[in-house]
Amino acid sequence: MRERAAAAAMGRRSSTGAWWRLVVFTLIVSCAAVRHAGAEQTAAVASAHPLATAAGHAVLERGGNAFDAAIAVAAALAVVEPYSSGLGGGGFFLLHRAADSAQVMVDARETAPGAVAMSQYFDRDGRPIPGATVRGGTAAAIPGLPAALVHLEQRYGKLPLAVTLAPAIRLAREGFQVDSRYAQIAKMRESFLQSGVNTEVFLDRGRAPQTGYRLRQPALAATLERIARSGAAGFYEGPVAAAMVDAVNRAGGAWRAADLTGYKVIEREPVRFEYRGATITAAALPSAGGIALAQSLAMLEGFALERVGEPATDHLIVEALRRAFHDRARYLADPDFVRVPVARLVSRDYARSRAASITATKASRSDALGVVPDGLPKAESRNTTHLSIVDSAGNRVAATVTINLLFGSGVVPAGTGVLLNNEMDDFTLRADVPNAFMLKGGLANRIEPRKRPLSSMTPAFVEDDKGVLVLGAPGGSRIVSQVLLATLEYLRAPDVDLARLVAMPRYHHQYWPDHVEVEPQGFSAEWRAAMSAKGHEVVVANRRWGNMQAVFKAKRGGAAQAASDPRGAGVAGY
Numbered sequence: 001m002r003e004r005a006a007a008a009a010m011g012r013r014s015s016t017g018a019w020w021r022l023v024v025f026t027l028i029v030s031c032a033a034v035r036h037a038g039a040e041q042t043a044a045v046a047s048a049h050p051l052a053t054a055a056g057h058a059v060l061e062r063g064g065n066a067f068d069a070a071i072a073v074a075a076a077l078a079v080v081e082p083y084s085s086g087l088g089g090g091g092f093f094l095l096h097r098a099a100d101s102a103q104v105m106v107d108a109r110e111t112a113p114g115a116v117a118m119s120q121y122f123d124r125d126g127r128p129i130p131g132a133t134v135r136g137g138t139a140a141a142i143p144g145l146p147a148a149l150v151h152l153e154q155r156y157g158k159l160p161l162a163v164t165l166a167p168a169i170r171l172a173r174e175g176f177q178v179d180s181r182y183a184q185i186a187k188m189r190e191s192f193l194q195s196g197v198n199t200e201v202f203l204d205r206g207r208a209p210q211t212g213y214r215l216r217q218p219a220l221a222a223t224l225e226r227i228a229r230s231g232a233a234g235f236y237e238g239p240v241a242a243a244m245v246d247a248v249n250r251a252g253g254a255w256r257a258a259d260l261t262g263y264k265v266i267e268r269e270p271v272r273f274e275y276r277g278a279t280i281t282a283a284a285l286p287s288a289g290g291i292a293l294a295q296s297l298a299m300l301e302g303f304a305l306e307r308v309g310e311p312a313t314d315h316l317i318v319e320a321l322r323r324a325f326h327d328r329a330r331y332l333a334d335p336d337f338v339r340v341p342v343a344r345l346v347s348r349d350y351a352r353s354r355a356a357s358i359t360a361t362k363a364s365r366s367d368a369l370g371v372v373p374d375g376l377p378k379a380e381s382r383n384t385t386h387l388s389i390v391d392s393a394g395n396r397v398a399a400t401v402t403i404n405l406l407f408g409s410g411v412v413p414a415g416t417g418v419l420l421n422n423e424m425d426d427f428t429l430r431a432d433v434p435n436a437f438m439l440k441g442g443l444a445n446r447i448e449p450r451k452r453p454l455s456s457m458t459p460a461f462v463e464d465d466k467g468v469l470v471l472g473a474p475g476g477s478r479i480v481s482q483v484l485l486a487t488l489e490y491l492r493a494p495d496v497d498l499a500r501l502v503a504m505p506r507y508h509h510q511y512w513p514d515h516v517e518v519e520p521q522g523f524s525a526e527w528r529a530a531m532s533a534k535g536h537e538v539v540v541a542n543r544r545w546g547n548m549q550a551v552f553k554a555k556r557g558g559a560a561q562a563a564s565d566p567r568g569a570g571v572a573g574y
């Protein structure tokens with residue numbers, strides 16, 4: 001079986017039987033990472049792991065809706081992709097409820113602990129303490145994912161958590177065979193896992209496991225069972241909460257029990273806008289993603305575009321991204337702490353004023369747009385995960401969830417199996433200190449007690465005459481450009497080619513560093529020369545990025561299809 005097929009998403013087969021038949025079916029799909037649903041197939045699930053996708057299908061088979069399936073998929077991903085997301089992390093769930101067309105973003109972003117202090121991140125001479133935001137107790141923010149799963153069940157789902165969490169519990173208790181992607185990431189992070197707090201659970205006798213190793217996580221199964229039995233209290237109170245506070249504080253952090261009992265998801269109005277006749281809905285603050293998408297597209301609306309991949313068009317897209325990321329650095333942060341002029345930023349008038357300095361022939365310079373703080377880029381990392389679901393009734397979920405960098409903070413509180421995030425790195429420590437995604441921000445995004453760090457995660461819906469595209473991706477700051485390029489290509493093409501959308505070559509610009517980063521395959525020497533001739537510095541990355549998950553539901557007939565990024569299961573593709 002080609003590894004690529006392991007990430008295959010599939011349209012719902014209404015006649016399929018039991019869970020394991022679904023798993024086996026998924027595993028033998030070997031020709032492509034996309035399946036077109038037939039006329040009777042009106043639901044679809046796309047996720048980064050076949051066992052998570054199968055968990056979603058199993059819950060749909062049990063009569064669950066898209067929201068139930070999202071609980072099952074997110075929980076299963078927490079087990080089978082522990083390096084990407086999990087109960088110790090958070091995320092954003094973009095929902096569409098068919099019955100009343102209600103759309104909402106469930107903000108399950110982690111929060112800074114109430115007792116957080118800058119002295120945990122800076123030494124006496126005012127220098128950032130190396131690693132303080134990425135490793136150990138100071139790196140971990142209060143998790144939001146368990147609260148989101150409970151919220152989805154209580155407000156939107158049809159099935160109890162005992163049913164929707166059952167696949168994840170089984171995978172954690174009975175184990176699953178790790179794939180080559182897991183084996184490679186664990187190898188890359190072997191010394192991190194050897195020296196973390198209880199992280200040996202992700203290793204095989206102290207070493208990165210080989211492909212095929214059965215990874216069992218009984219403590220995580222027990223925590224999932226507590227949540228299934230007791231809801232949020234099973235995580236945010238009692239022994240799991242006590243173990244988390246204890247472990248974080250032993251590892252240098254400053255959590256209190258009240259940080260956990262006080263954690264709440266927030267329902268927020270998503271960013272919604274029109275672009276050339278399509279309606280686009282995407283993540284709101286504290287994600288920067290929806291605003292950056294809206295700003296980029298509003299700027300591009302003033303230009304005649306060809307297709308993505310043509311240098312004339314790509315130059316304009318890069319210029320729009322440059323300006324959107326500039327505004328991100330200047331204005332964006334947790335809206336409960338900072339007044340962000342969102343309406344103005346996404347307005348057409350503002351887009352016109354920002355686009356006025358774009359010319360078709362010549363690249364701008366980021367430092368000419370405004371102050372560019374100095375600083376050395378750190379290594380970039382790939383992590384996070386995304387799931388897209390539509391059900392037969394037309395409910396939809398686009399959810400991007402994360403523990404931030406691969407294997408998060410490296411802290412697993414004893415007896416819980418919960419790997420805590422290192423989301424504190426998504427705050428701005430200082431304007432001259434970039435984070436792991438080389439993002440520099442303004443002090444609007446500085447660390448404050450109970451604040452949510454700014455994110456790039458961009459779950460999105462794109463609706464036009466063809467139907468609705470539900471999409472998203474991991475990749476840190478590069479999430480925004482992935483979703484932008486796929487959206488432009490979806491809207492340009494008269495037919496829907498999901499496999500192409502998730503596979504198309506990618507480039508990225510984020511204002512600083514002032515260069516266009518391109519994937520190693522997909523951009524010819526002529527393309528690079530054309531971009532360079534306009535004044536862009538083109539940097540070829542050493543590997544491809546992203547792991548897009550997309551589903552589509554046709555307006556006429558309601559047929560559904562799904563596609564997973566071919567990069568997702570490839571050894572070099574995570």
Ligand code: GLY
Nearest residue numbers: 404455456457476
């Ligand atoms: N942790 C990556 C992001 O939220 O953008």
